[in-house]
Amino acid sequence: MNAPNRFELFVLDDGEKPVEVSEDTKIPNAATFKIMKQDHTLGNMVRAYVLAMPQVLFAGYKVPHPLHPYFLLKIQTDGTVTPQVVLEQACTKLIGSLSTLEAKFKREFSFKDVEGAVTEDPYGTTGTSGQPWGSGRDYLDF
Template identity: 30%
Template structure:
């Protein structure tokens, strides 16, 4: 089954492809941008008989959301932790 996402590009496509592909119930997942001047991204999913492409898509999205949340939390924790070189006024160089 192919999903066509409007206004999306490699930013979402590649990460989502990776996340869906990680699911062991998925036989194949790939994405393409048919034409560079058309803001459209197609993502194709083929699954085993035990599940459906829609379910897998939903799980892929949810997994990626969870992963991003982990990254956000890790980043916030690291910023508040403050264990790094910090200089408010310094402008490079």
């Protein structure tokens, strides 16, 4: 099989840098970032946060090949800030948003624990008598 081992998709090798930056010589105020051991999940989120910044003229990402665990992110700014600064600010905002989402998620589940200790059947297979819908029936019988 051509697929690499699963751990090779997210664990950095010894001495491997997580981000490599290369300045674009043909386009002014542009740079390409190679983000190692990541995929579309992070690439799309970072691109969206970079595009939300007013100084950005262009931002796009691509995963060159699905078997290679990295993506390329190209950023072009209007010249008031560098692409590196824009990427740092976007990542900071993204981390803040994810922290807020995590806090809300944990808060909602803590409310569920406090509301009551009623054990619910997630499949809805138990009736009011505590028995399955009837003798000899399972949740696939409608």
